[in-house]
Amino acid sequence: MTNILSRYWWVLLMRGLAATFLGILMLIWPGITLRVLVLLFGAYAFINGIFAVYVGTRARIDGRRWWMMILAGLVSIAIGVLTFIWPKLTELVLLYLIAAWAIITGVFEVTAAIWLRKIIEGGWLLMLCGILSIICGVLLMILPGPGALALILLIGIYTIVFGVLLMVFAFWLRSLDDKVRA
Numbered sequence: 001m002t003n004i005l006s007r008y009w010w011v012l013l014m015r016g017l018a019a020t021f022l023g024i025l026m027l028i029w030p031g032i033t034l035r036v037l038v039l040l041f042g043a044y045a046f047i048n049g050i051f052a053v054y055v056g057t058r059a060r061i062d063g064r065r066w067w068m069m070i071l072a073g074l075v076s077i078a079i080g081v082l083t084f085i086w087p088k089l090t091e092l093v094l095l096y097l098i099a100a101w102a103i104i105t106g107v108f109e110v111t112a113a114i115w116l117r118k119i120i121e122g123g124w125l126l127m128l129c130g131i132l133s134i135i136c137g138v139l140l141m142i143l144p145g146p147g148a149l150a151l152i153l154l155i156g157i158y159t160i161v162f163g164v165l166l167m168v169f170a171f172w173l174r175s176l177d178d179k180v181r182a
Helices: 002-007 009-028 034-058 067-085 091-116 123-142 148-181
Strands: none
Touching: 002 148, 009 034, 009 148, 034 067, 034 091, 034 148, 067 091, 091 123, 091 148, 123 148
């Protein structure tokens, strides 16, 4: 099992790099328009979903595909596509769309981490990513009024921290792969 997960460490690394890059862009240019934010978020959610579905269809656990990762990936792809279909979403609708995506993704990551706790030791990093996603999503739903700038900064910070945690988890999985091959 560890061998299967560690084999795809690079996919998590790519997701982490994409998240970190998106977060840095949001902090460098906080005055970007809502439409650009919609397109950036849509592209990230779509790419994130493709990687998640890829890993889910490749990684088999007990002879079954990793359905939680596939489902989370499909949700991410759907959210990404919706942002391209309706690019003129209002700030509030975008906020709730991003919040829902963060909560759904976080729940799947926490669930996967709980399930993996008996199989690998580093699952707490995935758990932390999931908890961070849920907290960010809930905060966005509870406090929708701060405005677009606060939204961009909050999402930028969240995305950077999430990306870094995902990269740390990816490298931890890679170290497992190195140990298995040695």
